[in-house]
Amino acid sequence: MEQVPWLTAREERVWRLFTAVLFLLPDEVEAQLQRDAGLTHFGYGVLSALSEAPARAMRMTDLASMARGSQSRLSHQVASLERRGWVRRERAAEDGRGSVAVLTDAGYAKVAAIAPGHVAAVRSAVFDALSPRQLDELEGICTALLRSEIHEDLGDGPASGRQALVGHRGHLEDDADSSRACPQNEDIRASAETQTGEDLTAGLARISDARSAVDFTELQLIDRARAQGQTWEQIASALGMPDRRQAQTRFRRLRERWPEYVPMSAASR
Structure with missing residues (x-):
């Protein structure tokens, strides 16, 4: 193997x-979103992308690409946004397969309310520090560093990924009228000890997201165990449940929370 130069x-x-x-x-921008809206940058990107989509709705697969996240991460996030009443999931009307995320009126109002503060944070963190020439140079550098298939996804269309992640263009301006991984326990405890007031709401939202991530991981692990031939009795024992029926019920309820998830065990039949 050829040695790579230092x-x-x-x-x-x-x-x-x-x-x-x-x-x-990213930490600076996310801190503003957590403080003012109780949202992660990824969560804001999901809401913003939906706000600029036709009928404020997108297929989950398309939304994951637009918001720069995996299907599992998007499912966790949408579940959290659903609990707050900002997003709802529906079956795709065209073919009845897959799920569509729809921004509710309350969700749109949330985006409209927090977009100005988010834009101010982005401007302060990046654009206020750059001259017009430096901005051109930064655009060229980013274009060169991004792989071509990623760059194509960041086009200049009306609902581009750039707008979804920043949300400072498009119809929100004309209307008068949230990678990160789930926090570790130490981060949550530190937040509880140091934050007060509205910051605590953001901390609680992070806990909710973390629980959702754990539940989705459980869904995947049960599914993989079944696909590899493990019995429900074995799975129940691993989960600390007394019998197979409780394990089956748990799996069914997890499936109901993520209807777009296609089990490996079902696909292998």
């Missing part, structure tokens, strides 16, 4: 600066 001193310096930007700027 980074030069300048390359190392630029790389350290670049990774600092990757970590610090």
Whole structure:
């Protein structure tokens, strides 16, 4: 195997600066969303994408691509947004297969209310620090770094991924009228100890998202166990349940929460 040359001193310096930007700027923008709206950046991206979609609705598969997330992460997020009354899921009308996420009136009002603060945070974190020439250079750098298939998804259409993640263009301006992974227990405890007032609401929302992620993981693990031939008795024992019926009931209820999920065990039959 050919040996890869080490980074030069300048390359190392630029790389350290670049990774600092990757970590610090998203944290700054997300902190504003958590503080003012109790939303993650990904959650805001989901709401924003739906707000700019025709009829404020999108197939879950398309929404996952637009919001830059996996199907499982999107399912967790949409479940959380459903509990707040901002999104609802429906069966696709065209073919009855798959699910469509629909932004409710309350969800649209939420996006309209928080978009100005989010735009201000993005502008403060990025654009206020750049000259017009630097902005052109940054666009060129980002275009060069992104793989072509990703760049194509970030087109300039009316509901592009750029708008979905930032949400500062499109009809929200004309109308008068939320990668990150789930937090660890230490993060949740730290939030509870240091946050007060509205910040606590954001902390509770993060706990809800974490629980949803755990439940979806359980759904996947049960499904994989079944696909690999494990019996319901074995699964019930692993879950600490007294009999197979409770394990089957648990699996059924998890399936009902994520109707778009296609079980491996069913596909293998």
